[in-house]
Amino acid sequence: MDRADRVRGLVLGCALGDAVGLATECDKGLPGWLQPSDAIRDAHRSKWIPGDWTDDTDQLVCVLRCMLPEVEGRPLRAPNACDFAQKLLAWHKVGFPELGDSGGCGMGRSTARVLDEPDFLRAPHAAARRAWDVTGRCMAPNGALMRAAATGLRPDHVEEDAKTIALVTHADPRSTAACVAVAKLVSLMLETGPRGIDRLLSEACAAAEPYLIEESLLGTLPQHS
Template structure:
């Protein structure tokens, strides 16, 4: 595996965590509130307003999004295969060990008595109880690592993305959001990035609500309406933020901040945008200040190195 690929994968992992940790600073705020609370701007963890919601986390911490992402990464490291029941067990264990910030759908699914034995059955049940109307971003927020696993086999990447999403989120819009972001990430790792025109055409192959909802990257960022309160945790909102940023970005720092300063579900949007930008520009493009201030930096560094080693081994034995 060449060094550029390794740098991109490291960029995805750190981009996810940094987007999450910085995004916490504007999570659940409107764009107007962001401007009022941060009159001198916001671009570093320690500027974060310590209100009731945010002070639960230490400065520079990531939240539930990356905690669950690491459940998937740890399982991949340990098993070197997609072991759905093992991942489900790790999600449940995370919640039982006082996991903070969990979304409603994930909570309802993980607390079902039979969850660890039949996670997908539970996810499907909750989806049906909610009359198939809820499509939250909890599957997408932890998904970017799947785009890296066996990235050379894009069909498998898509299958895996859908399959891991189904462990908590059964709605087709959730699964398709994961498949789309994973495809963009895997394409970057194969040095065959998907153009906006190609992506736009491929959207016809997904749930039709996706194309209806997706705005063109030529539209203004305001049209993402990220701080609209009635659709805050919607998977297509986070997907849209990811797509828009991916095609509008020239650099990691500016593009991530742009999305975060829009408020809304900013930590989750930050994860998706941060990991996509990490795939596009690599770890080397991430400001060192953001890496150094990340509380779990050393753990992440260690996990990334082990994962890269295992992935490289898988890649060689596949050839």
């Protein structure tokens, strides 16, 4: 399997896993082998059509669109924070019209709070930081993690890309570190395949650790007694 096939598998796997998760999450009594009839229907899931993915995949697609080259055949572009902010806000308002959406669905409250900041489009990192400050710097939600896999596609720039995209909505260094770890793991697996998973996990955690240490030394993490 070449790298292009692995990238396709990554994107499709994220979408399929997202769809299965939406259909089955919060039910501990499901069988090990799922059937379409096992999908749970309730008020939360009624927002999506059966078999659909959620905002997890939608936001990953927004990241990918930031990285696609303007000219076919050229290398992937570095994701830009303002470009991603613009695409994220546009998705939030109208979804993907080409897929029949009328608006983005499923965005968490902490992410929506950042998008409501007046200068989100102009300075998304600063907007996210302010929204985090309002909470007392005690929230490290995983809303940025669900799109982090897309930032593992440029092997020489994984940490930079993951941090750039994470900080658009999530300022907590724990969120950044988690995104860096996932992106690094994805990058390593795209290059080598899932061999020696313990070693790959160790490398991914090592890549994420400096982001926690740096912020702790600066005193920006909340202090708990």
